[in-house]
Amino acid sequence: MIYAIMYGLTVGAILYLISVGFSLTFGTMRVINFAHTLTYTIGAYLLVASLRQVGIPFLWGGVVGVGVAALVGYCIERFVIRRLYGESLDYTFIATFAVFLIGVDIIKWIWGVYPKPISDPIGRAAEFFGFVFPVYRILVIVLAILVFFGLEFFIRKTMVGKIIVAALDNKEGVRCLGIGVEKYFTIAFVLGSALAALGGVLYAPITAVHPYMGSHILLLCFAVVLTGGLGNLRGTFLASFFLGMLISITGRFWPAGSEIVAFIAMALVLLLRPIEA
Amino acid sequence: MRKESRYMRDVLKKQETMLGVSVTARKSFVEAMGGQRVLELVLIAVVFLVLVPFLGAHRVTDFAIFCIFALSFDLLYGYMGRLSFGHLLYLGVGAYTVGLSLRYVTTNPLLAIVLGVVAASLAGMAVGAVTVRVSGAAFALSNLAFNRVGWFLVMSPLKEITGGENGLSIRNLSFWLVNFRNPNFRFWFVLVALLGVFLFLRVLTASPYGVLLRSIKEDERRVRFLGYNTYFYKWITFVVAASIAGFAGALTALNYGYVNPNTLDVHANAGVVFACLIGGSGRLYGALLGGILYMLITNLLPIYFQRWEFVLGVALLLIVFRFRGGIWGGLEALRKSIVLRYNASSSKKGVSQ
Numbered sequence: 001m002i003y004a005i006m007y008g009l010t011v012g013a014i015l016y017l018i019s020v021g022f023s024l025t026f027g028t029m030r031v032i033n034f035a036h037t038l039t040y041t042i043g044a045y046l047l048v049a050s051l052r053q054v055g056i057p058f059l060w061g062g063v064v065g066v067g068v069a070a071l072v073g074y075c076i077e078r079f080v081i082r083r084l085y086g087e088s089l090d091y092t093f094i095a096t097f098a099v100f101l102i103g104v105d106i107i108k109w110i111w112g113v114y115p116k117p118i119s120d121p122i123g124r125a126a127e128f129f130g131f132v133f134p135v136y137r138i139l140v141i142v143l144a145i146l147v148f149f150g151l152e153f154f155i156r157k158t159m160v161g162k163i164i165v166a167a168l169d170n171k172e173g174v175r176c177l178g179i180g181v182e183k184y185f186t187i188a189f190v191l192g193s194a195l196a197a198l199g200g201v202l203y204a205p206i207t208a209v210h211p212y213m214g215s216h217i218l219l220l221c222f223a224v225v226l227t228g229g230l231g232n233l234r235g236t237f238l239a240s241f242f243l244g245m246l247i248s249i250t251g252r253f254w255p256a257g258s259e260i261v262a263f264i265a266m267a268l269v270l271l272l273r274p275i276e277a
Numbered sequence: 278m279r280k281e282s283r284y285m286r287d288v289l290k291k292q293e294t295m296l297g298v299s300v301t302a303r304k305s306f307v308e309a310m311g312g313q314r315v316l317e318l319v320l321i322a323v324v325f326l327v328l329v330p331f332l333g334a335h336r337v338t339d340f341a342i343f344c345i346f347a348l349s350f351d352l353l354y355g356y357m358g359r360l361s362f363g364h365l366l367y368l369g370v371g372a373y374t375v376g377l378s379l380r381y382v383t384t385n386p387l388l389a390i391v392l393g394v395v396a397a398s399l400a401g402m403a404v405g406a407v408t409v410r411v412s413g414a415a416f417a418l419s420n421l422a423f424n425r426v427g428w429f430l431v432m433s434p435l436k437e438i439t440g441g442e443n444g445l446s447i448r449n450l451s452f453w454l455v456n457f458r459n460p461n462f463r464f465w466f467v468l469v470a471l472l473g474v475f476l477f478l479r480v481l482t483a484s485p486y487g488v489l490l491r492s493i494k495e496d497e498r499r500v501r502f503l504g505y506n507t508y509f510y511k512w513i514t515f516v517v518a519a520s521i522a523g524f525a526g527a528l529t530a531l532n533y534g535y536v537n538p539n540t541l542d543v544h545a546n547a548g549v550v551f552a553c554l555i556g557g558s559g560r561l562y563g564a565l566l567g568g569i570l571y572m573l574i575t576n577l578l579p580i581y582f583q584r585w586e587f588v589l590g591v592a593l594l595l596i597v598f599r600f601r602g603g604i605w606g607g608l609e610a611l612r613k614s615i616v617l618r619y620n621a622s623s624s625k626k627g628v629s630q
Contacts, residue, residue: 032414083598089413090360091597094554097547098593105586215544219425222418256434263422267407270419 004252005245010137010206012244013144016237017199019221019228020151021192023236026225027168032089033189034096035076036196037214037221038103039069043197044204044213045107048116062201066194072103073193077186085182100214107211115208140202147195148237155233164188223266314479318472321565325468328569334464335532336576341464341471342528344568347552348478348561349521354550355559356482357514358494359412362546363420366404366427367397367519369541371526373431376445376536377438385452390527397523398516400427405515409508412497421543428541444537447530457531467528474521478561481517490514494559548575551589554596557603566605 018040025033043065050061080099084092155161163184167174175181200213207213220243228239243262251258328337350364374396375389383389408419431439439445450457457463481487492500493507501507530536539545548571556567578585600607 026414032418080594090354090358090417091601093360093414093417094550095594095597097550098590098597101547101586101590101593105584105590109584109587212544216425219418219422223422226415226419259429259433260426263426266419266422270407270411270415 001252004248006133006137007251008245008248009141009241010244011247012241013141014199014203014206015217015220015224015244016144016240017147017202018196018217019224019240020147020233020236021189021195022218022221023225023228023230023233024164024188024192027230027232030089031081031084031092032096033076033081033192034093034218035080035099035103036096036192037218038076038100039073039193040196040200040217041107041209041211041214042072042103043069043200044209045111045116047201047204048118048209049111051118052116062198065201066197069197069200070190070194073190073197074186076193077189081189082182082186085185104211104214111211113211115210117208118205136205140206143198143202147198151233160184160187220262223262226266227269314476317479318476321475322468322472324569325471329464332576334460336572338460338464338467338532340569340572341467342525342532343552343572344565345467345471345474345528346522346525347549347556347564347568347571348474349518349525350549351553351558351561351564352478352482352490352514352521353518354553355564356487356490356494357511359409359511359515360417360550361408361420362417362550363404363422363424363543364518364522364549365541365543365546366420366424367401367522368526368529369427369431369538370400371397371523372530372536372540373439373445373526374523375527375530376447379447379450380445386450386455386457386531387452390524390531393527393530394520394523397526398520400523401516401519402512405512405519409511409515421546424541424543424546428538428543431538431541439536439538442538444535447534447536450531450534457534463532467532470524470528474524475561475565478521482561486510491559547589547593551593553603555592555603557605557607557609560603560605560609563603563605567603570604 018037022033022036025031025036043062046065046068047058047061050056050064051058054061056064076096076099080095081092084095155165163174163179163181164187167181167184171181224236224240224243227243228235228237243265246261246265247258250261325337325341328340332340346364346368349367350361353364354360371393374393375386378389378392379386382392404420404423408416408423411419432441455462457466482490489500489505489510493510497507526540529540552567552571553564554567555570556565557563574589575585578588582588596603602610
């Protein structure tokens with residue numbers, strides 16, 4: 001049971017890292033970014049490539065992955081999403097889905113379709129009260145919590161963060177103050193992409209890296225964002241850990257159900273509190 | 278006073294005559310529409326028959342089934358403006374219900390089709406009750422989530438009866454005069470089914486209900502202000518679309534004599550969205566045209582070019598950025614401009630004379 005809770009916390013941490021960017025972009029720009037988890041996939045793949053083909057240590061591989069994914073995120077924002085602000089949600093959805101298709105196909109072109117497993121970079125395990133936990137997973141959880149507090153600080157204390165939150169609430173109002181909202185949207189978008197890539201990098205040693213890894217996690221992210229509330233960053237934090245625990249504990253008692261329990265939770269939330277978005 | 282009443286009477290009389298005119302006009306209009314509909318159906322049938330010598334009957338049967346599916350999606354997306362990324366769920370439910378019922382319940386394929394449609398509409402009722410409450414991207418993605426749940430159910434917990442990854446082969450394909458082993462019978466059956474679905478949707482979208490759907494697409498809040506319970510109408514439309522998709526799924530199962538989990542594959546949803554967009558969404562002809570084109574692309578392109586997903590993505594981007602109306606929309610705009618130019622030139626002639 002302790003192990004299940006530990007696994008749940010790890011999954012929750014990863015989910016948080018990925019879905020916070022999703023929540024930010026959805027909240028600020030009203031854009032459902034299907035390509036969001038593309039940056040997650042790219043981060044993981046670049047990590048694998050830099051570990052295997054270049055042979056640099058895990059940390060630097062992770063940095064490369066996050067950096068390049070942030071760049072890709074910027075390109076997606078600049079060339080696709082920026083043209084679609086204020087348009088119907090469907091079109092942005094379809095356009096980002098098209099980007100997702102293109103990206104996945106390019107990944108398949110470069111790296112092939114077969115899953116690439118990579119090993120735990122730390123490999124040591126710590127012992128608490130007779131239970132053995134891999135240090136790496138503890139690190140992941142700690143990192144997610146650090147990111148949460150970092151984001152809280154960024155949003156409540158810095159000017160950029162305050163503008164993003166204000167734009168989340170009322171875009172027109174912020175624009176009336178003479179602030180170029182688009183620039184801050186770009187920052188939020190790149191930040192979200194980088195965090196998603198960080199999630200991909202961290203999750204890669206726990207699961208296998210394959211081209212379609214993004215599409216499954218996207219659904220979970222979506223469940224998280226809907227359960228936590230659109231654009232509500234604290235809600236996203238709580239919801240991701242809640243769903244992570246739910247998945248892991250269900251998986252312990254009913255392994256088959258772990259894949260769908262998050263969606264059932266999402267459906268319940270939607271039934272109780274419909275969202276107009 | 279008297280003057281006023283006379284005036285009122287005049288107005289009433291005028292209205293009566295106008296009403297009378299409008300009634301007769303409407304009658305002839307309906308008759309014309311009836312004739313037009315028959316013409317339309319004949320045209321569609323001719324198009325599919327023309328395709329047969331080039332592609333072979335089995336492939337055209339595939340095309341027609343996909344067109345039925347695209348039409349059902351167009352009702353949801355094109356007419357009601359709700360983009361669902363989980364429409365394949367109902368195709369899968371229809372297909373699996375036919376497979377399982379022919380295995381365990383009945384030996385009559387027609388009854389199995391009915392069961393498949395019923396099962397798909399039940400699934401649509403259940404899922405629609407949840408997803409219709411949200412709109413936009415939340416609608417699209419929650420449907421995607423349910424589609425994923427269905428796929429997962431087939432692959433893992435229900436593996437014993439659905440066959441999991443191996444799929445399900447169908448027994449009892451022939452019964453009395455109905456023989457789904459015969460490719461020609463399949464072709465004609467599917468073609469008639471397509472025409473039936475087309476006619477049904479034509480009538481449905483031309484009715485006041487269809488107008489209501491389009492107004493929900495334009496502005497749902499206003500429709501709600503007018504006193505309509507939009508949730509109910511959206512739900513009904515969702516169920517109708519799901520039933521037609523289930524019908525397409527049933528036909529798919531009978532056509533291949535085999536059901537595989539790919540009928541539920543989440544990623545394949547992009548295909549039907551693409552088909553609707555490339556043909557022109559919100560137009561039944563657009564869905565038909567898009568369905569045929571999409572099937573042509575996916576059937577013929579991979580032979581020459583391996584990276585067809587890439588091409589699909591680029592084409593989708595192009596449609597979103599440049600050609601919102603799709604091919605049929607482009608044709609309509611072209612026709613409109615030609616008619617306008619013709620009218621302009623003829624009216625100029627009138628002036629000069």
